Amino acid sequence: MIAIVDYGAGNLNSVKKALDYIGAQSVITYDKKTIETASHVILPGVGSFGDAMESMRARGLEETVKKSADGSKPFLGICLGLQLLFEESEESPGAKGLGIFSGSIKKIPCVDGLKVPHMGWNSVKLTQNNGIFSGINDESYFYFVHSYYLSGADTEAAVTDYGVKIQCAVQKGLVAATQFHPEKSSEAGLMLLRNFAEV
Secondary structure, rough: OOOEEEEOOOOOHHHHHHHHOOOEEEEEEOOOHHHHOEEEEEOOOOOOOHHHHHHHHHHOOOOHHHHHOOOOOOOEEOOHHHOOOOOOOOOOOOOOOOOOOOOEEOOOOOOOOOOOOEEEEEEEEEEOOOOHHHOOOOOOEEEEEEEEEEEEEEEEEEEEEEEOOOEEEEOOOOOOEEEEEEOOOOHHHHHHHHHHHOO
């Protein structure tokens, strides 16, 4: 069973619908025991870094999520769920993230007439072709909606370009995360979710 963590800041139903479509059993939950005993955990997220962490703490889920992302079982962060795995973000100075990985979350610069937020389809260059990216073609297109991006992570699994190099996925052992939305990314996204569910 895949636990989709409900901490008050996630795009939950679209993730669940995608998992239903591929035949993966899942439940949307904020119950600690359900999350702890789930075989897999997904941390989705929309909104701001600071508000999301505050909401997670208000529901008493911070330590539960940290434990789920300790490498003992498959864990997937999506969009803001990727950013929350890091220590802090320029979006919310002073707010502390989960600190699972090291890297910097920065504001996307307004360059070359590109609009922020970055919204739409971008090709993704794989720097790891295993784990959640097994069988996915390099330069496949995925759907993005974000104003902040990851840089400087040593767990990089994929990159894209939007006026600046964006580390759009990380992966270390059983723990992975994507800046893009696999649940909104057609066949490539569904394959990524299948890979995750089948670990």
